[in-house]
């Protein structure tokens with residue numbers, strides 16, 4: 001495992017601190033057709049360090065991560081063509097520019113675009129702190145190879161992907177929907193036999209410390225085998241498998257590079 005250093009926001013002016021973003025590498029049985037790797041990430045809530053910004057404004061961590069992966073991680077893994085690599089983004093990529101407040105909400109279009117400029121395609125969901133553009137409630141307007149999913153499915157490179165943005169909560173708040181609405185949307189996606197499900201919220205895990213939704217877990221345990229990618233709640237052990245074979249990868253505050 002490698003780590004990238006970045007700045008994490010603190011509570012109040014000057015309270016920011018240096019933190020570490022773990023980069024993991026895992027091998028999977030099968031990748032989508034035509035790809036050498038998939039990058040999976042969520043909750044990159046930080047900014048680059050001053051020494052990397054060359055005097056400019058500090059960019060969001062997710063804006064600088066794609067080039068750093070290509071420069072520092074891909075050579076170790078023998079990955080030579082970034083356009084044979086795709087990215088799954090599971091939400092929450094914003095941090096306020098002054099790094100003086102935790103959990104700020106803002107525009108993450110630049111992060112999606114950075115992944116889109118460096119890799120073949122991107123599929124993902126919004127976190128509860130993500131907006132796209134100036135209008136808070138607008139859906140993103142992205143080029144055709146950036147696939148924003150919210151209750152939708154899409155077929156890419158021979159796999160069926162589904163996604164639900166936001167979290168379970170008070171539906172009058174940003175990127176939240178009631179538990180009933182969330183679970184209904186998930187049921188509809190599960191009927192489409194997705195190979196990969198992207199969500200920001202997600203199931204509780206197997207350990208009490210692996211926080212999440214019992215309702216989501218119950219639905220997933222009743223469905224068929226799939227890979228669920230989630231963020232939002234930090235799990236020390238990011239990977240679990242339920243008895244029905246369904247696997248959950250929680251990439252909150254980490255990056256996982258999947259290769260075959």
Ligand SMILES: [Fe+2]
Nearest residue numbers: 092127128232
């Ligand atoms: Fe979140």
